[in-house]
Amino acid sequence: MSTGLALLIAAVAMLVGILAGRAAPRVWLVAMLVGVSAAFVAALAVLGGAADWDWRGGFALGGELPHLRLDGLSALFLVLLCVVGGVATVYLREYWPEQEHPRSAGSGRMWWGVMLLCLGLLLLVSNGLHFLIAWELFTLSAYFLITLNRQRREVRAAGWLYLAASHASVLALFAFFTLLAVATGSWDLGPLRDRTELAPLFWLSLFGFGLKAGLFPLHLWLPSAHANAPSHVSAMLSGVTLKMGIYGLLRFSGWLPVPVGAGWVVAVLGVVSAVLGVAFALGQHDLKRLLAYHSVENIGIILIGVGFALVAVEQGDAAWGRLALAGGLLHVWNHGLFKALLFLGAGSVLHATGTREMSRLGGLWRTMPWTAGLFALGAVAISGLPPLNGFVSEWLVFLGLFDATLSRGPSAWAAIPAVILLGVTGALALACFVKVCGVVFLGAARSQAAAHAHECGPAMRGAMLVLAAACVAIGLAPIVFWPAIARATRAWHPGWSGLDPPAPLAALGLAHLALAAVATIAAWGLWRRVRIRGFKRALTWDCGYAAPTARMQYTAGSFAGVITEWFAFILRPERHEHRPDELFPVSASRTEHTPETVLERVVEPVGRIVMRVSRTVRRLQHGRVQSYVFYILVVLAALIAWVFMGGAR
């Protein structure tokens, strides 16, 4: 089957799905899965070595001839879209059914189809105008999906913030594509690496795509949108749509020349996003908001890879750039997979308990063993621990940075802090996910809702299983996935064309395999020994305290206390403390809350100043005719005075 035919089937199936979305859920499900699988086959064919697919339509669409192209880079992102999109489609059938959400289930299915179709189109179109149209359509469909549950006030607020931020990004991209079209005389996109006068446009694309990708400090729309959207939408937003920002950045930094120093800026933004993303995540008490901040962190790791690749290109195609880029690209996949897994897990917790507040959960492993186990696997993966996929991509980025240091060029001065901070990021992510798993799934239930939770159904569980299996597969056999990464690397920079892995990926895979096997045997063996010999159950040994309660456990806030204290200079946590004061204290309390610091301390004050100035200026405009006549008189008098004083000459 040719690539074009597969993509045509995918498009037709998606359109059928969109039309059937409201009324016929079964048709919708089948059509969506067919569409996603067809596109998956096409993308896999290109990544597997088939020729790039290029197609020009003979008819005008909006005054422009359609031009579609599927090369290694877009195929890499298309695979991610298909896997996460397909899995989340299955999940959504059970998570957002007609019975529970009669108002929004139908429209949810329709907009879901629209979003998947537009995301796919976005990856294929090779025309500036059509790119903008697809971008805007996907932004809008994502808005409707985020606000599916729009009876709630905070959902509407999150939706508005998303819409406003997205349109700031659209504005930048509008300027970017228009200026590009003016400079080249056509909306058609393609490699233009020798037109050095186009380089400054990179900054516009960095702002536009960076805002979509959620890099710090442009992430301000991200936490609330991810937290308030339905979980399958959060999985898609975090797993795939953030990557569209990365795709755009890579696409146009590969096709167009980049200004000198661009790589440094991207790398620094990446490091800042990685460290501060995880620091903010530690301060959160809301499960999904915490996961959202981890997206900022992971986007940071991807951008470190991309940034050093740009630096390497600038410094004469140094080989370490290829390693860093490969790590970044693999992390695009990896983050998509494990973050979608984690969001789906969080969705199943929310579905079962009705709360995202971590400090009201606890002990869920008893009632939700599948969700707990799969979430734990995602947690190990996102913390970058061997033998799962997160470590493989971080390891590649690390190798690139080490080689950059060893090359002893000027890039070493950026690589040394990046290596150390990337290591710190890993340790912080580990702390954060011990906190999440410990507080949500382990210990004793902190509320009735948590005590009476129930496991999710087979569709939701199956969806999570597929993602978990993908995480394990990339972790244990990274060498299998190398050709795909190499293909995408070559599409980005034709100079890096070798297919052989530049790093001992096979050895790492072997080590992972051995580790997984031995760890499984050891864990199972020890559990078997303990179970066969019999074990006693007893109250937790709380230093002899015989009546422990669930309230004595560490909470999300107290767990992160040590580290949020270190980062208080940027997190600005709000603390309210009521210390026990008298001889026989009756009550004491302490709450800590990490605000959306960038939004509340920077953007909102600026916005308030703008509003105040605008309100003052608005007093001039009030609808009283007498005053308008007075303005005219004043201006006339001023003009006459100006003419008489000789200003007209």
Place this chain on the structure above:
Amino acid sequence: MIPILQLLLRLGCWLLLAPLLPGIINKVKAWVAGRRGPPVLQLYYDLAKLWKKGVVMSTLASPAFVMLPAVAWVAVFGAAMLVPLGPAGAGLSFRGDALLMLYLLALARFCTAWAAMETGSAFEGMGAVREVSYAVLAEAAMVAAVLSLSVQTGSISLVTMLAPSVGACAGLLAAGLFIVLLAENCRVPFDDPNTHLELTMIHEVMVLDHSGPPLAAILHGAAMKLLLFAVVLAQAVLPMDHLRPLGAAGLLAGSVLLVTVAVGLVESLLARFAFRRVPLLLTTAFLLCLFALLVAWKGGMP
């Protein structure tokens, strides 16, 4: 035949010799305090006893409470397999294995902290918090140390990184790594392995609820981790590549012993620090490793 023999010897070194180190430390402490102290082989007896004992589990704990100590043990063991033993080289070696070693230790940390959170106890929660928080600073120091070794030798593989002497930065690196060793292995002045049931501990308080074979796995893993840090520290500082195999092995064994005695002396002469000073000391370790990195950078300049 020879490879199998080599593997057995390597396993013997790591698995059988590791529990000796805590015994030596205790002996040194007893000697400084003028006591007779427990026998050097005490940990072996303890492990044998624990392995035969039954298990008491918290009513809140899941099967992972038993399984994760085993996984943590395997992770530390895997990290040990990557570390070269002087002339014998490492069990597995490839470019970038230094990072795998660091992250395997992190995996072990994840597992022990998870198992601590299983019990829902405020004490174990406290231990887990401290463990994962201070590890952030220790990790920064270790990454800086690996980076300086890497800059010194132009390699990212432990076998070639650890073989030659680090030259001018040896002193700085030794001091930094020794502090990290103390912190990561929960020794004084970060933690007090002598006391149980204290609010002031990190590691010991995390394993309060473990018993029987899982506790044996934890104790053996901790001993192996101590040996691993001592071996890395010794090889990072000393030049091993010019000596004959037997001499190198002897030098390695002697320096590991020296490190162990030093840990015992520190433990005898210092008191545990207040918790607010722990980050300060770890930051010092990080700075020492960072300066080692700068010295290595400068020294290697053509």
